[in-house]
Amino acid sequence: MANDQTNASPDASNEDRRFFLKQSIAIAGLSAVPTGLLQAALEPDDGPVGNAVKIQLSLTINGKRKRISVDPRMSLLDLLRENLGLTGIKKGCDFGQCGACTVHIDGRRTLSCLTFAVMQHGRKVTTIEGLSHGGQLHPLQEAFIKHDGFQCGYCTPGQLMSGIACIREGYADSPDEVREYMSGNLCRCGAYPNIVDAILEVKKEGLKV
Amino acid sequence: MKRQFADNELDTSLSRVDGNEKVSGAATYSAEYAVPGLVHAVLVTSNIAKGSITAIESREAETAPGVLAVISHLNAPAVPGWPALKQPAERAPVGTAFRVFYDAFIYFDGQPVAMVVADTQERAIHAAALVRVTYQQETHQTHFERNVKSAGIPxxxxxxxxxxxxxxxxxxxxxxxxxxxxxxxxxxxxxQHHQPLEPHAIIAVWEANDKLTVYDKNQGVKSAQGQLAQAFKLPRDNVQVVSKYIGGAFGSGIRVWPHTIAAVMAAKQVKRPVKLVLGRDQMFTSVGYxxxxxxxxxxxxxxxxxxxxxxxxxxxxxxxxxxxxxxxxxxxxxxxxxxxxxxxxxxxxxxxxxxxxxxxxxxxxxxxxxxxxxxxxxxxxxxxxxxxxxxxxxxxxxxxxxxxxxxxxxxxxxxxxxxxxxxxxxxxxxxxxxxxxxxxxxxxxxxxxxxRHPSKARAVMRADGSVTVQSATMDIGPGTGTAMTRIAAKVLGLNAKKVKFELGHSNLPDAPGQNGSATIPSVGSAVHVACEALKSKLIALAVKMSEAGKSGGQVVVTDGQGVRNGRVFGSGADDEGVSFADILKYHKLNELEATEESKPGPERxxxxxxxxxxxxxxxxxxxxxxxxxxxxxxxxxxxxxxxxxxxxxxxxxxxxxxxxxxxxxxxxxxxxxxxxxxxxxxxxxxxxxxxxxxxxxxxxxxxxxxxxxxxxxxxxxxxxxxxxxxxxxxxxxxxxxxxxxxxxxxxxxxx
Amino acid sequence: MKPFQYLRPKTVSEAVSMALDNPEAQYIAGGTNLIDLMKRGIASPPKLIDINHLPLKKIEHRYDRIRIGALALNSDVAQHKLVKTRQPLLAEALLAGASGQIRNMATVGGNLLQRTRCSYFYDVALPCNKRKPGSGCGAEGGINRTHAIFFNGSEVPSCIAVHPSDMCVALAALDTSVVVAGPAGERRILFKDLHRLSTKEPEMDTTLNPGELITSIEVLDNAFTGHSHYLKVRDRASYAFALVSVAAALQMDGGKIWDARLALGGVAHKPWRYWAIELMLRGQPPSEKLFREVAEHELQSARAGEHNAYKIKLTANAMIAALKIAAGIS
CATH class of the missing domain: 3.30.365.10 (Aldehyde oxidase/xanthine dehydrogenase, molybdopterin binding domain)
Structure with a gap:
């Protein structure tokens, strides 16, 4: 999960910064509005045209750089699920109350339903689809299967993204600690004890997460 | 009776057969099918508990960017399976399932009164907020204790x-x-509410004027197929219901609810595949409790x-x-x-x-x-x-x-x-x-x-000796596929890895919906008998093969004692058996199939x-x-x-x-x-x-x-x-x- | 959600001038509350000013205080060595709030401006004076189990919602000031003066002027370390707003309380600093009996509605429990 552990400051890479500046300047030049005003750039190829304005952004998703133009009202979650086909990450409540939409942004667990996609310009996003490499499951994914840490599977991607973060953050040293720091991820099937077992095992075995 | 399933140890149990899909995000739930041309629907719901709609102002919504339709009782396509409206209009008598967009009556707060369809979700949500509904309000009774004296024999x-x-x-x-x-x-x-983590969702696709496919969250594809066929007056086989992965339900998916019908109506109206996902708040008034x-x-x-x-x-x-x-x-x-x-x-x-x-x-x-x-x-x-x-x-x-x-x-x-x-x-x-x-x-x-309900299952063995078992049952979370795989593997003497179980599609053999703790008793029995039947066929073929002396020379399967490790064995002590694959090969069979129904009997x-x-x-x-x-x-x-x-x-x-x-x-x-x-x-x-x-x-x-x-x-x-x-x-x-x-x-x- | 113009300023002054252009413009930082409100149609800013790129993340110690940048994330603040060692009460309160994910998104400035979680405020089909002034308070004659019991004297409140933040309860108990940038430059607001009570204008949560942007908070050093506790009572064990919460901090020496701080959450329209009790505790040796006396005496001013009478006793009990832990007596 190397690509997920970069430093946490936004716009870290020069490349990103250059792209950002270029875009700002282009827009400023185009519409003669103050710098920073990103309303512009109507995309001619964006299907049914309405009056909503689209904004371009650049994101690294699961290690791949993408340039996308979005309705600024679109949440990061909807961008991932509806536009990019990354349906592994789930919409459970859309109001930041269930954790099913958890992704990593610049390596930190985040609720993708509570942030607009445009706000994530320049960041690195990892979704559940980015966890396994070359068919090799992440150790926590393996542990979830072993400990049966799910039933219906709908909260599972969020539990996994959160569980990995929980271990990385250093909050997986005791069952009570895991329970507290995983409490932002609801599971209606009640797989909690098995999830806790899976996280503790991966932590205890000192596997790289 | 032998305790044939008495493996009381975790490490001898099967891990979930769909575990890989579920942990990697590859499992596809109802709202996640990539259907070309998909458009998005959002429900507008009532904010009174009793009365009737007097007006729906939808022009602003209709002219909002990306909006394809605003559907309500004023313009909804007819549902042919419902009776024509009475004149003058009457409230539905007791025993009538709620008919969405049927008339102006309001029966409960949160009732769907209109639906906006637009090209993107953001635009549909925005337009839904622009629809103005006015009501003639009537006094409602929702308080249990204050009304308990009106309770009666159903x-x-x-x-x-x-x-x-x-x-x-x-x-x-x-x-x-x-x-x-x-x-x-x-x-x-x-x-109290079920509130499964996956909100109820449907993608409705009219493949032709008389052919409907829905990817719908429910607990019974066969029952949903029947109810949709009835409502839209279609031949049963013209309706297909797919629910392969269900993000929990706990009972909320036993019925076909109004929002499902509404999405099918909308797809008909806009002539595009329509996706409808209930909001978490709508989950409190749409799918029971x-x-x-x-x-x-x-x-x-x-x-x-x-x-x-x-x-x-x-x-x-x-x-x-x-x-x-x-x-x-x-x-x-x-x-x-x-x-x-x-x-x-x-x-x-x-x-x-x-x-x-x-x-x-x-x-x-x-x-x-x-x-x-x-x-x-x-x-x-x-x-x-x-x-x-x-x-x-x-x-x-x-x-x-x-x-x-x-x-x-x-x-x-x-x-x-x-x-x-x-x-x-x-x-x-x-x-x-x-x-x-x-x-x-x-x-x-x-x-x-x-x-326990009547249920069917089909077991098909392929040339390599692996088996696919099918039944139109469901898995809302308990691990139906895993349990069925285990039953099939046990009966057939096969490694579970050689068994594949398919469920969640209405074109599979009849099975009851997943409710009342009846899946293992009903569908498990069907899988059991179908695999027993397949086993009998295999043994019979093995005996034939053996009689003809073609089972490899040293094997003599005369009485077909049983199956183990993918082979049929006879009663001889040094019997090495004959592999399933060899049996099919000898008989020049690409596959061997058995479909059986299992029903409860007089024991009840x-x-x-x-x-x-x-x-x-x-x-x-x-x-x-x-x-x-x-x-x-x-x-x-x-x-x-x-x-x-x-x-x-x-x-x-x-x-x-x-x-x-x-x-x-x-x-x-x-x-x-x-x-x-x-x-x-x-x-x-x-x-x-x-x-x-x-x-x-x-x-x-x-x-x-x-x-x-x-x-x-x-x-x-x-x-x-x-x-x-x-x-x-x-x-x-x-x-x-x-x-x-x-x-x-x-x-x-x-x- | 209504379409909006999305802006991304690079400097504080640029941000402020963007906001001054349009009184309905809103700053967005973590977004964990504002996006929620926008999705429900409760906030519809025509302009959204994304301040995440402003350099306001720093956490540092200067002279006699910790200064925390407004964009510092709740999780970063809670884990910061300076905060953990010098202001453990603040760290504890932060960790009692929300979830690991939300704490990774929510900023200090945004947390200060969190709006109430009252159900009537959140449902546009119901009356709410805070959301729609003059429409009435839905909770007053409705379901008010989680609502306020402390008000501005005997005045009739137009809103009985409570402030939802945990962090703010700790900040109320400490010596905190809020630094804001505005068209006229920088100014400092004492924490007690930041939030309003609800008498006349419940739609106004704070005393910030149009266009003002919180840039940092400053928390003065103190001698409470080792004798503070944040206690949160809720309907489930985690990831729930407080029914009642207590930030208690004591300065102990020679078996006596020399200074005391007590603030309550979940009981009023703003974080509720309990000055009177603090005075009553000073100079006294700590005991459950003392804590019970002061708690129960002071709660005579509380007023409950149909469903929240329990909060009066719960508040007293929670204060006793928190003070006992802070004082180290069992």
């Missing part, structure tokens, strides 16, 4: 003499007055603890247009030996949407009351509550006077009590303190009726069939803040043979978690001035989080019930939750001396 029951919901009595109805020790108490459970239920129990016993009489009265709420009946008072007739028992069940229609079955429907509600009352009476008798239950153990079904098909509840009690350390419980409440917390122990029994009239269980709970109560934490649970079930220990255990744990939610926090609260719920999100409708759930120990008696089906296995889904709320409430009493009879047990009730 029309359904009045019409049917044999209804199990008829008033019941055995022995002397007035016997309660003569009991030496008796208690009388009223118990209430509030409305566990109904608010009030119960009164009077139970009495002799001084030495023999039950003398039980009177159980229950009243549940329903909608004005449908009757939803539950088994609320039924368990009381069968749970304990008691000579004098009477039960009464009533319904209270209110201006709300119709409730539906939610995990352990009726029994979870009724057993909360009965098991609380048993605890209260045990306390009055100064008896240990477990000893009291054992003293009134029903050796045969006291209601039907039939032998149990099997009952090992006594073993459950013993096992559970031992593992839990029940002997450390103090009868006197509030007598143990640990680290400043009040410590309490509680227990409760559990039961759930056995259900000879035996009374139930699953049983018990739960032991330790709680800590903060004496200052009234916060209750469940710190330990031991749950023990007698459900016949366990098919796959690992997934069974998870299901039991899940039931306990649901029961803890029911006991401690779940409460859908309505502001009756508006007839509207005010707890319509996960921040106000609390379900348990990680921190609420302690380690949960699960034990099974694991003895096959030889009378129920070929595997000797009964269902587990419901029994896992039935009784849990009672056990928690009883533990809270033991910790604090406070008897909380109205759920949920929140801090305000304990300080």
């Amino acid at each position: 029309q359904n029951v009045q019409r049917s003499k044999n209804s199990p919901f008829q008033d019941y009595g055995r022995g002397d109805a007035d016997a309660i007055a003569e009991a030496e020790v008796r208690i009388e108490a009223e118990y209430t459970i509030p409305t 566990r109904p608010y239920t009030a119960q009164k129990l009077r139970i009495g016993a002799s001084k030495d603890g023999r039950l003398h009489a039980m009177v159980h009265e229950g009243t549940g709420q329903t909608s004005m247009y449908e009757e939803h009946l539950e088994r609320t008072v039924l368990a009381t007739r069968a749970m304990y030996t008691c000579p004098n028992v009477s039960t009464r069940y009533r319904l209270l229609p209110l201006d709300v949407n119709t409730p539906t079955w939610m995990r352990g429907p009726g029994d979870a509600t009724g057993m909360f009351a009965l098991e609380s009352a048993m605890d209260e009476l045990a306390f009055a008798l100064k008896m240990d509550p477990l000893e009291f239950r054992l003293k009134n153990y029903a050796e045969t079904d006291p209601e039907r006077n039939l032998p149990w098909s099997a009952k090992s509840l006594r073993e459950c009690y013993k096992l559970g009590a031992e593992k839990f350390g029940w002997e450390n419980r103090q009868i006197e409440p509030a007598s143990i303190r640990r680290k400043g917390m009040l410590v309490g122990y509680g227990m409760a029994s559990s039961l759930y009726g056995f259900h 009239d000879q035996y009374s069939m139930f699953s049983f269980g018990c739960h032991f709970v330790e709680v800590h109560v903060n004496p200052l803040t009234g916060e209750v934490r469940v710190v330990r649970v031991v749950t023990c079930a007698d459900v016949g043979a366990i098919i796959n220990y690992k997934t069974a255990r998870s299901q039991s744990i899940g039931g306990v978690v649901g029961g803890i939610g029911m006991a401690l926090m779940e409460h859908s609260e309505m502001d009756h001035r508006f007839g509207r719920y005010v707890t319509t999100d996960f921040a106000s409708y609390h379900i348990p989080v990680h921190a609420d759930i302690p380690p949960i120990e699960v034990y099974y008696v694991d003895k096959p019930d030889v009378h129920v089906n070929p595997m000797g296995s009964k269902g587990l889904g419901e029994i896992a939750i039935v009784g849990v709320a009672g056990a928690v409430a009883n533990a809270v009493f033991n910790a604090t001396g406070k008897r909380i009879r109205t759920l949920p047990i929140t801090p305000d009730k304990l300080i």
Whole structure:
């Protein structure tokens, strides 16, 4: 999960910064509005045209750089699920109350339903689809299967993204600690004890997460 | 009978066959199918509880960017399976499922009144907020207590003499007055909602004018297929329903709900595939709920603890247009030996949407009351509550006077009590303190009726000896595919990796929906018999092959003793058998298929069939803040043979978690001035989080019930939750001396 | 959600001038509350000013105080060594709030401006004076189990909602000032003056002027370390708003309380600093009896509605429990 552990400051890479500046300047030049005003750039190829304005952004998703133009009202979650086909990450409540939409942004667990996609310009996003490499499951994914840490599977991607973060953050040293720091991820099937077992095992075995 | 499925070790169990898909995000749920040309629908719902729509102003929405249609009763395409509107318009009579966009009447707050379809979700949501609906409001009644006097015998029951919901009595109805020790108490459970993590969702695709495919979240593809075919007057096979992965349901997907019909209508109207995902708030008024239920129990016993009489009265709420009946008072007739028992069940229609079955429907509600009352009476008798239950153990079904098909509840009690350390419980409440917390122990029994329905399965062996088994059953979470794979692998003597199980599509062989803990008993039986049939075919072919001397020279399969490791064996001691693949190859078969149906038989009239269980709970109560934490649970079930220990255990744990939610926090609260719920999100409708759930120990008696089906296995889904709320409430009493009879047990009730 | 113009300023002054252009413009940082409100149609800013790129993340100690940048994330603040060692009460309160994910998104400035979680405020179909002034308070005659018991004297409140933040309860108990940038430059607001009570204008949560942007908070050093506790009572064990919460901090010496701080959450329209009790505790040796006396005496001023009478006793009990832990007596 190397690509997920970069430093946490936004716009870290020069490349990103250059792209950002270029875009700002282009827009400023185009519409003669103050710098920073990103309303512009109507995309001619964006299907049914309405009056909503689209904004371009650049994101690294699961290690791949993408340039996308979005309705600024679109949440990061909807961008991932509806536009990019990354349906592994789930919409459970859309109001930041269930954790099913958890992704990593610049390596930190985040609720993708509570942030607009445009706000994530320049960041690195990892979704559940980015966890396994070359068919090799992440150790926590393996542990979830072993400990049966799910039933219906709908909260599972969020539990996994959160569980990995929980271990990385250093909050997986005791069952009570895991329970507290995983409490932002609801599971209606009640797989909690098995999830806790899976996280503790991966932590205890000192596997790289 | 041999204990053929008695692998009581986690490491010999199968891990979920769909585990890889679920942990990697590859499992596709209803809203996630990539259908070309998909557009998005959003429901507009009523904010009055009773009245009628006088106007819908939709022009602003219609002209908003990206909007394709605003659909309401004013312009909705006709649903051919519904009767023409009456003139003058009339409210639907009792027994009419709610018809979406049918007329102007409002039956409940949150009722769909319009639907916006747009090219993107953002635009649909925005336009939905622009639709203005005006109403002629009428006085609504949503308050249970204020209306309880209007409760009555359900029309359904009045019409049917044999209804199990008829008033019941055995022995002397007035016997309660003569009991030496008796208690009388009223118990209430509030409305509670299923709230699976996946919101209900559908993608409706008209493939042609008379051909419909829906990717829909439901618990029965065959039943949804039938209902949609009926509503839209299509040949059954022209409707296909796909529900391969279901993100939990707990009963909310048993029916085809109005939003499903609405999405199909919309797809017809806009001539594009339509996706509709319910908002979390809409999940509170669209897909049923566990109904608010009030119960009164009077139970009495002799001084030495023999039950003398039980009177159980229950009243549940329903909608004005449908009757939803539950088994609320039924368990009381069968749970304990008691000579004098009477039960009464009533319904209270209110201006709300119709409730539906939610995990352990009726029994979870009724057993909360009965098991609380048993605890209260045990306390009055100064008896240990477990000893009291054992003293009134029903050796045969006291209601039907039939032998149990099997009952090992006594073993459950013993096992559970031992593992839990029940002997450390103090009868006197509030007598143990640990680290400043009040410590309490509680227990409760559990039961759930056995259900088995006709079901089919097809087993197909391919040339390489691997097998695909198919049935139109579902997996809302218990691990249906895993259990079926295990059954098939056992019967066929195959490694489970060589078995693939397919479900969740209406084009597969008939199976019942997933409810009532009936999947293993019904579909498991079908898989069992289909695989047995396939095995017989294989053996017959192997015998033929052997007779012709073509089985490799050294193998002599004359009597077809059995199958093992993908080979058919004869009776000879040094028999090496012949592989399935070789059998098919010899007979020049690309595949070998067997389809079978399995049905319950006369055993249902000879035996009374139930699953049983018990739960032991330790709680800590903060004496200052009234916060209750469940710190330990031991749950023990007698459900016949366990098919796959690992997934069974998870299901039991899940039931306990649901029961803890029911006991401690779940409460859908309505502001009756508006007839509207005010707890319509996960921040106000609390379900348990990680921190609420302690380690949960699960034990099974694991003895096959030889009378129920070929595997000797009964269902587990419901029994896992039935009784849990009672056990928690009883533990809270033991910790604090406070008897909380109205759920949920929140801090305000304990300080 | 209404379409909006999305802006991304690079400097504080650029941000402020963007906001001054349009009184309905809103700053967005973590977004964990504002996006929620926008999705429900409760906030519809025509302009959204994304301040995440402003350099306001720093956490540092200067002279006699910790200064925390407004964009510092709740999780970073809670884990910061300076905060953990010098202001453990603040760290504890932060960790009692929300979830690991939300704490990774929510900023200090945004947390200060969190709006109430009252169900009537959140449902546009119901009356709410805070959301729609003059429409009435839905909770007053409705479901008010989680609502306020402390008000501005005996005045009739137009809103009985409570402030939802945990962090703010700790900040109320400490010596905190809020630094804001506005058209006229920088100014400091004492924490007690940041939030308003609800008498006349319940739609106004704070005393910030149009266009003002919180840039940091400053918390003065103190001698409470080792004798502070944040206690949160809620309907489930985690990830729930407080029914009642207590931030208690004591300065102990020679078996006596020399200074005391007490603030409450979940009981009023703003974080509720309990000055009177603090005075009563000073100079006294700590005991459960003392804590019970002061708690119960002071709660005589509380007023409950139909469903929240329990909060009066719960508040007293929670204060006793928190003070006992802070004082180290069992």
